Amino acid sequence: MTKLLDQALEAARELPPDVQDDIARVVLQLAGRGDSAPVALSPAERAAVTASKAAAARGEFATDEQVRSRFLSLARQSGKPDWWAKYGDVLPGWFEPYLGLESVAATIRSFDIQFVNSLFQAEDYARAVTRLGHEADAPGEIEDRVALRLKRQDLLTGQDPPRIWSVLDESVLRRPVGGPAVMRVQLRRLVEVAGMPHVTIQVVPFARSGHAGESGSFSILRFADRDLPDVVYIEHLTSAIYLEQRPDVEHYLGVMDRLSGQALTPATTRRVIEQAARET
Numbered sequence: 001m002t003k004l005l006d007q008a009l010e011a012a013r014e015l016p017p018d019v020q021d022d023i024a025r026v027v028l029q030l031a032g033r034g035d036s037a038p039v040a041l042s043p044a045e046r047a048a049v050t051a052s053k054a055a056a057a058r059g060e061f062a063t064d065e066q067v068r069s070r071f072l073s074l075a076r077q078s079g080k081p082d083w084w085a086k087y088g089d090v091l092p093g094w095f096e097p098y099l100g101l102e103s104v105a106a107t108i109r110s111f112d113i114q115f116v117n118s119l120f121q122a123e124d125y126a127r128a129v130t131r132l133g134h135e136a137d138a139p140g141e142i143e144d145r146v147a148l149r150l151k152r153q154d155l156l157t158g159q160d161p162p163r164i165w166s167v168l169d170e171s172v173l174r175r176p177v178g179g180p181a182v183m184r185v186q187l188r189r190l191v192e193v194a195g196m197p198h199v200t201i202q203v204v205p206f207a208r209s210g211h212a213g214e215s216g217s218f219s220i221l222r223f224a225d226r227d228l229p230d231v232v233y234i235e236h237l238t239s240a241i242y243l244e245q246r247p248d249v250e251h252y253l254g255v256m257d258r259l260s261g262q263a264l265t266p267a268t269t270r271r272v273i274e275q276a277a278r279e280t
């Protein structure tokens with residue numbers, strides 16, 4: 001039984017008996033899928049567990065029927081396999097939870113100090129970045145990793161896309177990943193994405209001698225359901241950190257706000273990216 005299932009059942013023990021019955025039945029069905037072996041909970045199920053725990057802590061389940069309905073609704077959203085299941089051979093276990101969180105986020109804020117955000121990468125740029133991190137991979141594995149990265153970008157044009165606010169260090173624009181021709185295409189792609197109504201892109205210029213994000217890239221995800229905590233995601237070469245404790249999240253939110261304040265305005269940023277494309 002997965003850790004998340006344990007958490008779900010533990011949360012259910014804090015609730016009134018009738019709610020326990022409803023939630024336990026749904027969670028067990030989801031985890032066991034009938035006669036099949038238990039599987040990891042999906043992002044919707046994980047969100048449902050988090051919501052149930054938060055509501056239980058406030059004692060809301062006993063009086064708020066909407067909370068119970070929301071839990072069951074979220075849990076039942078997981079009836080079909082996640083789209084990224086087909087990429088299991090190249091998908092690290094530590095990254096899969098992020099795909100789930102990303103797919104249900106209402107707002108994604110990110111700071112990138114090395115490469116263009118994955119959601120904005122052009123195909124050849126994505127391939128060049130992937131090769132840098134996976135030099136020993138066979139060509140087919142590289143292409144699968146690139147396909148996974150590009151498939152994530154469906155989020156940008158899907159129904160009810162998240163609000164995405166991306167802050168980049170200027171070095172991201174000046175580092176010719178894949179060579180000048182690849183980088184020009186990537187910069188033009190950034191200009192295109194910056195024109196989307198739900199996307200904001202800002203650049204922290206070299207003129208800012210130092211900034212709050214010097215320690216590295218990170219993302220903050222926020223969800224429409226008020227019971228779901230914000231999540232800070234920090235990726236390393238072979239692992240990732242997920243922070244949900246409020247003091248940690250508040251610290252990173254403060255850093256992100258300072259970075260946004262130090263960065264160029266979105267309009268000026270767009271002109272800087274266009275100029276970088278001409279100069280590359």
